[in-house]
Amino acid sequence: MSNTPxxxxxxxxxxxxxxxxxxxxxxxxxxSDDAVVSIVTEVIREVRxxxxxxxxxxxxxxxxxxxxxxxxxxxxxxxFKQAYEGLPEGQREALRVxxxxxxxxxxRQLQESWQYRESDGTLLGQQVTAMxxxxxxxxxxxxxxxxxxxxxxxxxxxxxxxxIIMVVPTPAGEVNELVLAAAYQSGVDRVFTIGGAQAVAALxxxxxxxxxxxxxxxxxxxxxxxxxxxxxxxxxxxMIAGPSEILVVCDGQTNPDWIAMDLFSQAEHxxxxxxxxxxxxxxxxDRVQASIEKLLPTMERAEIIRTSLESRGMLIKVCDREQxxxxxxxxxxxxxxxxxxxxxxxxxxxxxxxxxxxxxxxxEALGDYCAGPNHVLPTSSTARFxxxxxxxxFQKRSSLIQFSAEGASEMGKVASVLARGEGLTAHARxxxxxxxx
Amino acid sequence: MSNTPxxxxxxxxxxxxxxxxxxxxxxxxxxSDDAVVSIVTEVIREVRxxxxxxxxxxxxxxxxxxxxxxxxxxxxxxxFKQAYEGLPEGQREALRVxxxxxxxxxxRQLQESWQYRESDGTLLGQQVTAMxxxxxxxxxxxxxxxxxxxxxxxxxxxxxxxxIIMVVPTPAGEVNELVLAAAYQSGVDRVFTIGGAQAVAALxxxxxxxxxxxxxxxxxxxxxxxxxxxxxxxxxxxMIAGPSEILVVCDGQTNPDWIAMDLFSQAEHxxxxxxxxxxxxxxxxDRVQASIEKLLPTMERAEIIRTSLESRGMLIKVCDREQxxxxxxxxxxxxxxxxxxxxxxxxxxxxxxxxxxxxxxxxEALGDYCAGPNHVLPTSSTARFxxxxxxxxFQKRSSLIQFSAEGASEMGKVASVLARGEGLTAHARxxxxxxxx
Numbered sequence: 001m002s003n004t005p006x007x008x009x010x011x012x013x014x015x016x017x018x019x020x021x022x023x024x025x026x027x028x029x030x031x032s033d034d035a036v037v038s039i040v041t042e043v044i045r046e047v048r049x050x051x052x053x054x055x056x057x058x059x060x061x062x063x064x065x066x067x068x069x070x071x072x073x074x075x076x077x078x079x080f081k082q083a084y085e086g087l088p089e090g091q092r093e094a095l096r097v098x099x100x101x102x103x104x105x106x107x108r109q110l111q112e113s114w115q116y117r118e119s120d121g122t123l124l125g126q127q128v129t130a131m132x133x134x135x136x137x138x139x140x141x142x143x144x145x146x147x148x149x150x151x152x153x154x155x156x157x158x159x160x161x162x163x164i165i166m167v168v169p170t171p172a173g174e175v176n177e178l179v180l181a182a183a184y185q186s187g188v189d190r191v192f193t194i195g196g197a198q199a200v201a202a203l204x205x206x207x208x209x210x211x212x213x214x215x216x217x218x219x220x221x222x223x224x225x226x227x228x229x230x231x232x233x234x235x236x237x238x239m240i241a242g243p244s245e246i247l248v249v250c251d252g253q254t255n256p257d258w259i260a261m262d263l264f265s266q267a268e269h270x271x272x273x274x275x276x277x278x279x280x281x282x283x284x285x286d287r288v289q290a291s292i293e294k295l296l297p298t299m300e301r302a303e304i305i306r307t308s309l310e311s312r313g314m315l316i317k318v319c320d321r322e323q324x325x326x327x328x329x330x331x332x333x334x335x336x337x338x339x340x341x342x343x344x345x346x347x348x349x350x351x352x353x354x355x356x357x358x359x360x361x362x363x364e365a366l367g368d369y370c371a372g373p374n375h376v377l378p379t380s381s382t383a384r385f386x387x388x389x390x391x392x393x394f395q396k397r398s399s400l401i402q403f404s405a406e407g408a409s410e411m412g413k414v415a416s417v418l419a420r421g422e423g424l425t426a427h428a429r430x431x432x433x434x435x436x437x
Numbered sequence: 438m439s440n441t442p443x444x445x446x447x448x449x450x451x452x453x454x455x456x457x458x459x460x461x462x463x464x465x466x467x468x469s470d471d472a473v474v475s476i477v478t479e480v481i482r483e484v485r486x487x488x489x490x491x492x493x494x495x496x497x498x499x500x501x502x503x504x505x506x507x508x509x510x511x512x513x514x515x516x517f518k519q520a521y522e523g524l525p526e527g528q529r530e531a532l533r534v535x536x537x538x539x540x541x542x543x544x545r546q547l548q549e550s551w552q553y554r555e556s557d558g559t560l561l562g563q564q565v566t567a568m569x570x571x572x573x574x575x576x577x578x579x580x581x582x583x584x585x586x587x588x589x590x591x592x593x594x595x596x597x598x599x600x601i602i603m604v605v606p607t608p609a610g611e612v613n614e615l616v617l618a619a620a621y622q623s624g625v626d627r628v629f630t631i632g633g634a635q636a637v638a639a640l641x642x643x644x645x646x647x648x649x650x651x652x653x654x655x656x657x658x659x660x661x662x663x664x665x666x667x668x669x670x671x672x673x674x675x676m677i678a679g680p681s682e683i684l685v686v687c688d689g690q691t692n693p694d695w696i697a698m699d700l701f702s703q704a705e706h707x708x709x710x711x712x713x714x715x716x717x718x719x720x721x722x723d724r725v726q727a728s729i730e731k732l733l734p735t736m737e738r739a740e741i742i743r744t745s746l747e748s749r750g751m752l753i754k755v756c757d758r759e760q761x762x763x764x765x766x767x768x769x770x771x772x773x774x775x776x777x778x779x780x781x782x783x784x785x786x787x788x789x790x791x792x793x794x795x796x797x798x799x800x801e802a803l804g805d806y807c808a809g810p811n812h813v814l815p816t817s818s819t820a821r822f823x824x825x826x827x828x829x830x831f832q833k834r835s836s837l838i839q840f841s842a843e844g845a846s847e848m849g850k851v852a853s854v855l856a857r858g859e860g861l862t863a864h865a866r867x868x869x870x871x872x873x874x
Contacts, residue, residue, distance in 0.1 A: 126810075131821065264867070348564075353835045369864075374836065387833045398790045401808045403799045414531045414807045418532070427705070430699050431803055431806075
């Protein structure tokens, strides 16, 4: 392992050219190259055409298995109960507590149907219903995270989705017991041990064994992301996630070791992860840098952390609170840690962020597991227009309209004028039939 | 014009093979062929690279214009006020009433921030904010619908979006006064007379003149739809719409002329539009067919209506209410007209529909203009997983988490166990720092 100092980019928000430097450090485009697109296109076509047969073939090829039918790629509910019961007490309890807190928080996101009547008796409203069936993609092998199962499945469960199908590849046959235990805790109904573009295609279109779902959520590699983008429209999908990021804003009064470790906790995800610290206190940036040097050699994933910090990390000096908030809203971070006095007043001025962790005690890592809110959050500045995964992602709405005879007559006149203005005379006449003579 | 009988597909839901027939009639895939993809890819690349210069070039080429700079492709707020004031009184009033009703309904969709405290002082919640800037795409020429401006812009306005940018191409220089008037009524801030993939690219990435937006909504042709799909992730987009459809469920007690005209009002949109009638009363299907024959020759868009009805229309006989609802939920229609006694009890059993029009007086056309709910609705069975365009499409959420010292200490233990189970030790140590010794 390298022992040279960690070379993190230092920026001053008041310096000339800061905006351009910041933009270029933030820039990220998850591009599917032509080779990926062409493989995924073929996989989807084959799964649509040959169903289970194609799933078995691709699983053998891509996951280095040797199975002959879908029976061998299915896991029943009794098997994941067994996984849960086989866990050490401490893990079982931690999973249970996390699931309970996630459930409690998401319960508050449930949306209700509503309706109202106008004075002439016309009724307007919105009927909210849950999706029938949802598919959860869980990456296999090393990146199989049980917390990700909880975070994707529980909001669907709270929404009232009738059936939750999970897919998780088992490269070389390796099954992750914690993942199955999390499936048990989340009320997943069925698990197929398939992955990649073939699993996405199976969920989107259905095969003899895998039922077609209404929405697919969950993270995956570039093949999975490309497949999700391609089936979008046939089914719903969640956001296509980029690398994870954190922005820590600190007034210089938090223990620099804590802040360094918070930055590490993003950086350890992968080399493309991004950790940024913003402070009005230049000396504090030095102290955190010193903590980074001190603590890095003690980390299991030191090389990943170093690469991430050196290629995408930033320590940014700002002149005041206003500039700190300006930089924050420009970055629109996935995770925002406000390690400052009176963080609530700061939070009110944050316009774009996936999740806001307020105060010195609120390590972002708590939010990854058991705070309650979802850890599936908008990355790469997409918090400008999107939200954490939530119960609302598994509910949908139907408008309700019931005109009284009087209302239809009055509004028929308005609709008629507008429809004729658009040259749509069948629309106009349909409305005019309901005008009282 | 042809005078042969209108040849609409008749199906019986109890007949063998019904499900397959229905599925094949419903099948729709909006495929962007390679030629479209390659043109759109180039247009996006050029607009990103050359900005305004590329916009001017493409607008001259595709919209048959002869302009030299973006000044000539911009319309200021005073110009659309003038358009509004220049309308005949009847149209102005109709626009005003429609806008007011749409505003009133959408006001009820506004979501509020919320938070709660746990017994140890830990705060959890969700902060709801509006997007900063939104782009509305409005098709040009014949398909430029003022109602579409109202339906796309007003929810953004109600959400509190600070700036609304509209783009509308003006093929051969043709400006639609009603569209500008609707922009005025909806509080649109700026209009650029650009269209196609170049307009989508400009809104997604920004140019010297066109500011980058956070989300792009509004219908368009295959170039626009392909471009939206490509920029998805860089900006938010609404659903990619397929052809419009209506499913009318009738108990046989509504005037068959009314029902025929309701079917026409979908069919007149374009040849791919789909109109379906479901009834338990076979004789009623005959009566509606007779009304269709009688009324078709009187319609301005008779040829479009005929083609649509003959290629995609259906008259479906069902045996009872239960089967009618089963077929309805299978179709998951964009527009559902429940032309029956006691429609409210039916509506409660509808699981998937964009908008539900209840009772004999509630012509779908009223919903297109002035009922209040949005007319941008999920097509092609996507009501299984998506919703009408609404205020919620222009709001986004940030999770709020503030642990008390005690809460952080307790939850730090849980997070530590789970993080170590996932092999993420920086996460674990970040949480452990906050555990009280």
